[in-house]
Amino acid sequence: MMLGLDVGDYASLIKERAMEEKVLINVTSGTVIRLIPPLTINTNDIDMLISVLEKIISRI
Numbered sequence: 361m362m363l364g365l366d367v368g369d370y371a372s373l374i375k376e377r378a379m380e381e382k383v384l385i386n387v388t389s390g391t392v393i394r395l396i397p398p399l400t401i402n403t404n405d406i407d408m409l410i411s412v413l414e415k416i417i418s419r420i
Contacts, residue, residue, distance in 0.1 A: 363395045377416045
């Protein structure tokens with residue numbers, strides 16, 4: 361599974377803040393954050409990612 365989210369000019373900022381939270385994301389095309397979870401991802405990992413992204417996005 362691969363997921364791309366177009367977040368506009370905020371992509372690099374989101375990537376930097378995610379790294380501070382120990383979450384690895386990739387930026388492509390300058391505006392898209394690309395999420396490629398491992399095949400062994402579990403619901404706890406997904407919940408953590410959603411929580412971190414909500415925290416980051418709410419502060420922008």
